[in-house]
Every structure is written in structure tokens, then in C-alpha cells.
Amino acid sequence: MIGIVNYRMGNLASVQHALNHLNIANTIVHVSAEIEKCDQLILPGVGAFGKAMEALQELQLIDGLSEHILHKKKPVLGLCLGMQLLFDQSEEMGDHEGLKMTKGNVRSLKNEISRLPVPHMGWNQVKESGTSALLKNIPEEERVFYFVHSFYCDASDRNVVSGTTEYGLSFDAMIENENIFGCQFHPEKSQQSGLAVLKNFAAIQ
Amino acid sequence: MVKTRLIPVLFIKNGLIVRSEDFSYHQNIGNVVNQTQRYNSWNVDELIYLDISRDPVYDLGRDDHKVDAYSSHEEIIKTISRECFMPLTLGGGIRTMENVDFLIRNGADKICINSAAHESPDLVRQTALKYGSQAVVLSIDYKVLNNTPIVFTKFGIVNTGLNVLDWIEEGAQLGAGEIFLNAIDRDGKASGYDLKTIGEVVEKTMLPVVACGGAGNEYDFLELAKETKVSGIAAGNWFHFVEGSYLRAKKMLKKNGVDVR
Numbered sequence: 001m002i003g004i005v006n007y008r009m010g011n012l013a014s015v016q017h018a019l020n021h022l023n024i025a026n027t028i029v030h031v032s033a034e035i036e037k038c039d040q041l042i043l044p045g046v047g048a049f050g051k052a053m054e055a056l057q058e059l060q061l062i063d064g065l066s067e068h069i070l071h072k073k074k075p076v077l078g079l080c081l082g083m084q085l086l087f088d089q090s091e092e093m094g095d096h097e098g099l100k101m102t103k104g105n106v107r108s109l110k111n112e113i114s115r116l117p118v119p120h121m122g123w124n125q126v127k128e129s130g131t132s133a134l135l136k137n138i139p140e141e142e143r144v145f146y147f148v149h150s151f152y153c154d155a156s157d158r159n160v161v162s163g164t165t166e167y168g169l170s171f172d173a174m175i176e177n178e179n180i181f182g183c184q185f186h187p188e189k190s191q192q193s194g195l196a197v198l199k200n201f202a203a204i205q
Numbered sequence: 206m207v208k209t210r211l212i213p214v215l216f217i218k219n220g221l222i223v224r225s226e227d228f229s230y231h232q233n234i235g236n237v238v239n240q241t242q243r244y245n246s247w248n249v250d251e252l253i254y255l256d257i258s259r260d261p262v263y264d265l266g267r268d269d270h271k272v273d274a275y276s277s278h279e280e281i282i283k284t285i286s287r288e289c290f291m292p293l294t295l296g297g298g299i300r301t302m303e304n305v306d307f308l309i310r311n312g313a314d315k316i317c318i319n320s321a322a323h324e325s326p327d328l329v330r331q332t333a334l335k336y337g338s339q340a341v342v343l344s345i346d347y348k349v350l351n352n353t354p355i356v357f358t359k360f361g362i363v364n365t366g367l368n369v370l371d372w373i374e375e376g377a378q379l380g381a382g383e384i385f386l387n388a389i390d391r392d393g394k395a396s397g398y399d400l401k402t403i404g405e406v407v408e409k410t411m412l413p414v415v416a417c418g419g420a421g422n423e424y425d426f427l428e429l430a431k432e433t434k435v436s437g438i439a440a441g442n443w444f445h446f447v448e449g450s451y452l453r454a455k456k457m458l459k460k461n462g463v464d465v466r
Contacts (some may be wrong), residue, residue: 013310017286017290046336122413123207123466148339155454166206189292
């Protein structure tokens with residue numbers, strides 16, 4: 001059972017529709033107690049980093065997430081903002097602390113690139129770095145996913161990066177570190193390639 | 206780098222998909238949901254739904270008719286978001302923040318705002334503040350008059366006197382994150398894209414530009430992609446009538462060096 005964490009931001013419906021389409025059992029998690037019955041978690045997200053952390057705090061979800069992800073080692077997949085939340089901190093609208101499950105920072109694309117539109121929006125290629133469980137069985141030419149973001153993850157430990165993408169610079173598009181997974185793109189909006197990523201995640205024990 | 210998008214546009218009138226010509230002649234060509242499944246099987250980059258229903262009473266601003274127009278949007282987004290796993294853009298008749306909230310909550314990724322951006326610019330601003338600029342598409346219908354592209358509203362009837370380039374700058378300041386450009390005079394004409402205006406717009410703005418109006422075959426897409434730095438190539442009619450057109454166009458663009466998915 002995959003629990004989709006609802007912290008009142010982002011498009012839960014799209015993620016749930018995608019899992020339903022794949023016949024993957026799922027449930028929406030509103031409070032910490034509901035995490036217990038989930039084997040895996042998805043942290044979706046659209047919106048601002050600071051607001052999302054505030055919401056997670058207000059809903060008292062942080063302790064539950066830490067217990068199940070860091071101690072019980074349940075696999076978690078952060079999507080877009082959800083991936084960024086897994087990091088130490090973000091510079092989006094002032095500095096904000098994240099969930100600190102992955103070492104590194106979330107930085108502004110605008111500060112790095114001046115000649116390209118920000119947000120980075122559209123379909124872009126992901127290049128595998130190391131061996132990615134999420135990209136398993138997806139042919140290289142089909143590793144094109146839908147991105148919408150203005151900030152990007154910069155992992156301190158390069159070994160956790162499983163995919164990178166070029167947009168004025170090369171940024172970390174995917175991380176995989178034991179039970180912690182993240183995609184900067186939206187698999188739920190990336191057609192068959194995106195569905196394949198979700199399927200790969202669901203297959204991880 | 207980001208791929209150039211090839212985007213089918215579905216024009217919806219009174220709940221049915223129509224073929225549009227001159228912004229005035231509309232031929233019914235199918236049920237919204239059936240057509241969506243067809244596009245879904247083509248693995249498209251994105252879908253744009255534009256509701257062009259224009260009940261005359263609606264123009265008088267009667268609230269009861271507004272509700273009807275929106276409810277069709279609502280049914281469409283609820284149905285398609287269950288089966289479509291691609292970016293979805295909805296537009297036409299969006300007037301209030303409640304309309305926007307509902308569509309985004311139910312799976313729309315972007316909202317297309319046209320006439321409302323003139324009547325209540327605050328809707329553009331508020332949507333951008335709440336959901337981010339990437340969720341706000343400023344839709345512009347225009348005609349070229351005396352060599353100048355001029356913005357028209359209300360289904361291409363009202364001449365605003367605004368230069369397209371100036372309006373885009375204003376829209377960007379309001380918070381729009383993308384431009385959807387539709388050439389009224391080329392609607393349904395298969396005369397090729399308006400390369401001159403599109404080229405000028407793309408050079409002037411940092412926002413991604415999706416161009417529509419005039420596609421007669423896949424070589425019009427190629428010409429547009431080669432001649433301008435457009436982000437999205439949109440077309441309505443051609444995809445409906447030519448079987449296998451989408452995949453064929455993608456293949457041809459790729460073969461000719463256009464960076465498509």
C-alpha cells in the first residue's frame with residue numbers, strides 16, 4: 001500500500017489517478033497515524049518550499065515521516081517539491097530548513113542561468129548516473145519527462161544522484177539513496193515513461 | 206535541453222469538439238472523452254482544451270449561463286484527468302478564482318486566460334500568486350492590421366487596439382508564465398503559420414510561446430520550428446482529420462533535426 005502524503009499542497013489527484021491506472025493500491029495520508037498501514041510513501045508537491053514545511057509542521061506529519069522513513073526504512077518517493085523537501089535546506093524565498101533526509105541544498109535556477117526562461121517547464125531528457133532502480137527497463141530515448149520548477153536540488157553526496165538533466169546547467173533530476181527516492185520531474189504527467197517510474201517505485205521492497 | 210512541444214488543441218463548443226474556421230464556422234467532430242482517449246493513445250506532449258461556447262445570453266453576463274459553461278469544463282477535467290497522464294491546459298470562459306481553483310484541484314496543470322485578462326487583470330495576478338506563473342497561460346487572439354499584430358477579444362470580435370507585443374509585456378508583469386498565440390485570420394485556413402509575428406514575439410519575450418493557427422500539414426510545423434524559436438507548436442483541425450497525423454509529424458520533425466520528444 002502506497003500512502004500519498006496530503007499536506008494540502010500540490011496535485012494529489014493526478015498522482016492518485018496514475019496509481020489507480022496502474023492498479024497500485026494506494027491511500028491518502030492526512031495524519032501521522034495513517035502512515036502505519038503504508039508500506040511505501042509518496043510525497044507529492046507543487047508550491048513553495050517554506051509553505052510546504054510549515055504545512056507539514058502544522059499537520060504534525062514530520063515526526064511520523066521521520067520514524068517510518070529514517071527508522072523503519074520505508075521507501076519514500078518525493079516528487080518535484082516533494083523531492084526538494086527531502087534535502088537540508090532551500091533558498092526559496094529566504095532560507096528554509098527541509099526534512100534533512102538527504103544531504104544538500106535546494107538552489108534557485110535563476111541565480112545560475114540568465115538566458116533561459118525560469119521556471120524550467122517542459123519535456124527534458126534525464127541522463128542516468130550510476131544505476132537507477134526507478135529508470136529500470138525504460139529505454140534511454142524514452143527517458144524524457146515533464147518538468148516544472150524554478151529551484152533545483154544539489155546533493156552533497158554525488159553517489160545518491162541517479163539522474164541528471166541539462167537546462168543551462170546540469171542539475172540533479174533524480175536521487176536514490178537506500179530507501180529514499182526523488183524525482184524533480186512529474187512522473188504522473190510524463191505519459192508512459194512517467195508511469196513506468198511509478199511502477200518501478202512500487203516494485204521496490 | 207527542453208524539447209519543442211507538439212500540442213493538439215481541442216476546441217469545445219457546447220460540450221462537443223468542433224473544427225473551427227475563421228473563429229466563426231464550427232463543425233462538430235466528436236465527443237470530448239472519446240477524442241481524448243484517441244489523443245492519449247498517441248502519447249502526446251500536452252493537450253489544450255479551449256471552450257469556445259458562446260451562448261448569446263452568456264455575453265450579457267447572466268450568472269445562470271456562466272454556471273453552465275463552467276460545469277462543462279468541470280466535467281471534462283474530472284473525466285480526462287483519470288485517464289490522461291500528460292500536462293493539461295484548460296481555457297475559455299474562466300472568470301473567477303473559484304473556476305481556477307476547481308480546475309487545478311481536479312488535474313489541470315495550466316489555465317488559459319484570454320478575455321478575462323483584459324476585464325480583470327487581477328485574475329492573472331491572483332492565479333500566479335497562488336499556483337505560480339507556470340500555471341498561467343495568457344491566450345492571445347490577434348489579427349495583423351497595417352503590418353501590426355493587434356489583440357482581439359471576445360472570440361476575435363472586439364478590437365482592443367493593443368499591440369500584441371505590448372500586451373505580452375503587460376501580461377508577463379501580471380504574472381503570466383506562457384503565451385498562447387492564435388492567428389484569427391489563419392484559423393482553419395491551412396495557410397501555414399504567421400512566421401513573421403511569431404518570430405517577433407519569440408524574440409521579444411522570455412516567456413515560452415505556443416503558436417496556433419494555419420497548420421495545413423506537418424511541413425508547416427517544420428517550417429515554424431526551423432524559422433522561429435517557438436516552444437510549442439499547436440494545431441487543432443489537422444490532427445482530427447488526418448489519421449496517424451500526430452505520430453507521423455513527430456517522426457518527420459525528428460528526422461529533420463527538430464528536438465522533439
